[in-house]
Amino acid sequence: MDTFVRQFKNVDINVAVSTEGGLITPIVYSADKKGLVSITADVAILAEKARQGKLQPQEFQGGTFTISNLGMFGIKNFSAVINPPQACILAVGMSEKRLVPDEACEKGYRTAQVMSVTLSCDHRVVDGAVGAQWLSEFKRFLEKPQTMLL
Secondary structure, three states: OOOOOOOOOOOOEEEOEEEOOEEEOOEEOOHHHOOHHHHHHHHHHHHHHHHOOOOOHHHOOOOOEEEEEOHHHOOOOOOOOOOOOOOEEEEEEEEEEEEEEOOOOOOOEEEEEEEEEEEEEOOOOOOHHHHHHHHHHHHHHHHOHHHHOO
16 A cells, blocks of 8 residues: 555546446546536547547546546436545536525525535545535536636
């Protein structure tokens, strides 16, 4: 077992992809330096290569953070297992319409799309409070996606 903590300069995001051979997590390299269009294109290409069994080792070994989405299977929420040596994994559930309080509406409520996510952190590396701060920022971006375009 490693006895040190690695600090990465890039944000290399693994995206969980289900294949006939099992789960594999291809990497979107330097995601922090890319826009949404570029990331979406990379994920589509990597997912297709994964399903065809054509990923090279450097395309799935490593990464700094994993995202796993089971929402497309109707799963509301789940806990994902961290891929060592990473420190975190984000489990994304499905979105659904829910009634939420809204004092600005005449009825006092409105319908909103709501999604559950769960962040699992290795507390030896990422303190729970830091993980909560990250989730708060993630929530802010999802609630106002136009801020990701600025």
